[in-house]
Amino acid sequence: MAFSRRRFLTLAGATAAGVTAISPLEAFYARIARGEGVTGAGFGPLQPKLAVNHAELANTVIGDLRNIPLLELPPGFNYTAISITGQTMSDGNPVPGDHDGMAAFRGPGRSVILVRNHELDANENKFGNTRGVIAPSDKKYDQINSGGTTTLVVGQNRELLKHFGSLAGTIRNCAGGPTPWGSWISCEETFSQSSTGVPHGYNFEVPASSKIGLADPIPLKAMGRFSHEAIALDPKTGYIYETEDRGDSCFYRFVPAVGKANAPGQLAQGGTLYALVIKNKPTLNTSNNSNNAGGAEGLVPVGQPLPVEWVQIEDVDPVQDTVRKEAQSKGAAIFYRGEGAWYDNNLIYFISTQGGPPAVDSTYGNGQVWIYNPREETITLFVEASPSGELLDEPDNITVAPFGDLFLCEDGGGEQFVVGVNQKGELYQFARNAIVRPDRNGEPDNSEFAGACFSPYGDTLFVNTQGVGITYCIWGPWPRQYRKFR
Template identity: 55%
Template sequence: MSISRRSFFVLAGASTVGTILAAPLKELYARQARGESIKGIGYGTLQPDPNGLLDLPVGFQYRAFSRTGDMMSDGKPVPGDHDGMAAFPGARGTTILVRNHELSPDEVTKPKVEASEEKQYDTLCRGGTTTLIVGPNRELIKDFASLAGTYRNCAGGPTPWGSWISCEENTSTPADNQPGAATNVSKLHGYNFEVPSSATEPVNPIPLVAMGRFNHEAIAVDPKTGIVYQTEDRGDGLFYRFIPKLPGNLQAGGVLEALKIKDMPQAITKTNFPVGQPMAVEWVRIDDVNPVKDTVRVEGFAKGAAQFSRGEGIWYGNGEFYFCSTDGGEAELGQVWRYVPDNSRYGGTIELFVEPNEQNALDGPDNIVISPLGDLFICEDGEGEQFVVGITPQGELYDFARNAINDSEFAGACFSPDGRTMFVNIQDPGITFAIWGPWRKFGK
């Protein structure tokens, strides 16, 4: 069972408590350890969609919109490769979606994120974000480009002050260019970019350099302190925190640090760590946050920081952070780690929360979101059929939605502010769905 082969824990809201996430994962693991069935019926058998798009349980409906190539309100085509996404409250009961597009420079057959030249970070790159305004009846009111000229915008995370941090999952530089290569770039990449949910046009693409130049995956913000925690999608990646000079103003700069397990310098956490044993931590400062070469993790490790194999999703709740090592564990099926900061902000504890090391019960879980009723919803990104899978607080797995088009991944699952609608993407051909129906709380 792989709780997290490629997970993205999405911030469900500052009021969501950490135990909501912890309970389903703990119970799922405990049920399997006891030899009990972990498969449940959830909302019931999925019904074949006559339109061949999305199979759902009885009583659930969907609306599909913002498909790749559709014309947006700004007169530009919807870009391809829909990925990470978050939902924010808008005016008059609307929902604002800010959505990543994981496009590389050489993906020339798919529409790119278009903007005027001065609003593109790198005119050779095709990625970025789009913003969608969705009405109370789940109708698309408006959509437009909101960040342009970036490279492989895969995940990121929402902030408590109402913005989306879009992360570049690539560290290309002009020094890597080859004559005539489709992957050439004109600027350094590997940065975070901030997109306010209130933006009405492409933002000025300002890289948040002080947060580090590395293979960013996802972020989560501690609303009590404004500290931003960051994962790095590399086999030898580190776990970082960014302490801003001015909480809520990331452009003002700050300090970048990497986690070190106390009395265990240069720990390799992929294997041979006990589950459920908190370990004291300290933090080492990264001095060269913007190296020309991709060496932020090299500096941190040399100073004793711990390696986490392919850090991906991260989620915050009730003063705790959960993040994924996507191929960690003896069987390389994934780990979930829990970091709990202390009141001094200088230390805290880290513990290996889940490491199943058993046959997959899920096929490449990716984005994860907490529903308002306490279930986890997991977007699959594996081989063959792709599902959105639910996990009840009692630890039962159930299929909630199936991609009836092809074998492309689900991504960007999130809930509207009123909790009545799930939004989710199918990456290719690139479609956003609004899903609603008889949501309910599962009990014992």
């Protein structure tokens, strides 16, 4: 979690010339090079709005929310607020807290199945009335831990049809990523061992099913034991790319033993783990941060593709937290807090949440967006936040809309927004967390957005806020011409 103030986003005056990727951010750099502004109107000015189902929100863990706007959205957009912490799920258990990473899958009858993480620590209770994901002992990876996932089935009218626990006994399930065969890879953001002696720091696979039931909690050990954040799977190769949430993290590639997996459970057969190295720049610190881990401002030019190669990790399941240390001993590049990741249009996007030159009030930066091009074997720094500003504050989760815009979830201090990057290269604020808490005399919630993902039908953006623990279904006048995922 980050606790920084609001900051501006600025970019170096560089172009993306020579980059083979076509993306909103490439257009962004072209605008910068021409001296044009980068702040766009987006979908219009944000306005406070009540949830369409506000009449159902009388008894929440923080009080009566029926007359409190939970989000600010552009004109024409609406939302429902569903599966709130403390509500009773279809399996009879309370909704756990700390809603985090999430993905959307096709369900029966044009419903949508959401698999959602809960970033809960051992025995963590939210609001004093929940105990994490509740499960029988044979379905819990570790008996004392509260984290895991829940699954939601959402109808065509964005109404909640059912929700239930789907993975239990894990810890700090932060982000993850979807697979093409209909499952969610849930990542533990920790390297720890519980008091019961159970090791943590793994990924787990959760099938996206509309049937109430818990997944077998099988750690995918070959994907590495470290402080995981997110994954992005390239369907062309079957390779899985992994981020690590550490100040000196690395960026990884997992090659499954089965080749291109196509069904749940196949990843448990093992594979080979690699770490990214920037050619001719061994152990390059990409943070551009003179106060962190040996970085230096301007060390990595913005918008310049850098050739990469990969080194194999031998000890993927260490007793000590050494995966990144082994990687760096072999020349792997260093990123400052790798977080959200997403595959789209033959590219892997990933976030360095506190990369960049140091903020005016901190020793760490305000965030970077990187793009790895697996066809060209290059990596490009596309966005880097400057030390001051108020357009983007420490991006975390990332997704790509069916019409091509990027949506970035903020995880910094103060007001929290979902920030878009459109096809013209303009940044805009799409949503603001507007909750004021009746249990705290109207204090702003200001908790992070997380888990942004679009319906497979292209009509709804799903996203969570973590503080209270709410899942939102947002719809409105999206562009008519969707750019299909490839």
